[in-house]
Amino acid sequence: MRLAKVGLHGVFAVYKPPGVAWMAVRNSVETHLLRDLNSFKRPAPRRLVRFLPSMVEGKDGKELTMTVTQLPAMADHPLVSGPIFRHLKVGVGHHLDPMSSGVFVLGVGNGNKLLQALHDAQLTRTYTVSGLFGKATDDFSDTGKLIEKATFDHITREQLERILSVIQGSHHKALLQYSNIDLKTQEAYELAVKGLIRPMEKSPPLITAVRSLQFAPPEFQLEIHCLHETQQYLRKIVHEIGLELKSVAVCTQVRRVRDGIFTLEDALLRTQWNLHNIRNAILKSKLRVETEIQKSLAYEGEEETTASPVAGETQLSEGEDALLPSSVIKL
Structure with missing residues (x-):
């Protein structure tokens, strides 16, 4: 997901309260943006083609063969990959x-x-x-x-x-x-x-x-x-x-x-x-x-x-x- 898709390229102004460092304001804004960006629905995980061994009935009894199947890529799972956006410029x-x-x-x-x-x-x-x-x-x-x-x-x-x-x-x-x-x-x-x-x-x-x-x-x-x-x-x-x-x-x-x-x-x-x-x-x-x-x-x-x-x-x-x-x- 690119920032351009959500219209997040440009400049804007916030109100800095007294008693707060400007860096803390900047970091807080980034944190809020990351939270909202990562709340979007994630794209479906990639489907990977796998050849899995299986036993099938043959003329001479059970035989080992390879079956083609598609499995979701575990690397795309949120618990594995983590949030999509981790840092904003x-x-x-x-x-x-x-x-x-x-x-x-x-x-x-x-x-x-x-x-x-x-x-x-x-x-x-x-x-x-x-x-x-x-x-x-x-x-x-x-x-x-x-x-x-x-x-x-x-x-x-x-x-x-x-x-x-x-x-x-x-x-x-x-x-x-x-x-x-x-x-x-x-x-x-x-x-x-x-x-x-x-x-x-x-x-x-x-x-x-x-x-x-x-x-x-x-x-x-x-x-x-x-x-x-x-x-x-x-x-x-x-x-x-x-x-x-x-x-x-x-x-x-x-x-x-x-x-x-x-x-x-x-x-x-x-x-x-x-x-x-x-x-x-x-x-x-x-x-x-x-x-x-x-x-x-x-x-x-x-x-x-x-x-x-x-x-x-x-x-x-x-x-x-x-x-x-x-x-x-x-x-």
């Missing part, structure tokens, strides 16, 4: 660390090639990041070791919005530098309008957009659109924001709400991790995945025509090292 997209939750993209079968194509497309991801003013920890999370406390009554939403504007502006300028695009061309302008500018090579974490969703001190929540990020980097952003506001802050939650074309609406819950739902999710996303990959290929063609005359120049010029997104505000 399930690949993973961008990781989520154990404390984080949200959209987690997986690929099965030939979908692993699509995962690589989506990775090469450098699609942005969106997170909701919750923070808490007033304390700092050694790992920037609310579960870390407390190292400092501070007041936060002086912080206003306007001050927070101002800091977010600085972050977004600095990262946007860094994105333009790493894209190595000649900004004086019409093609570059059109790419910028469409939001298709991407770094040409591996870059530090880049924030393409950030805004405040909630402000109710000491609690606040941000929406962050980014590239090449880690969840720990997002926690550090919360820490740095607290310092810039003359206070301290810890991150209480990192939740990925979008990974490229996949959103929370596409993510299958744990109770939905079965063959039927995963197959439907693959079919549902197939056209969108193909469209996004084609857009990426088209962008690469346009990028070649809009590249800066200085080939390979992706370094920031002297005096602009403050734009590097290594410390959020002092980028």
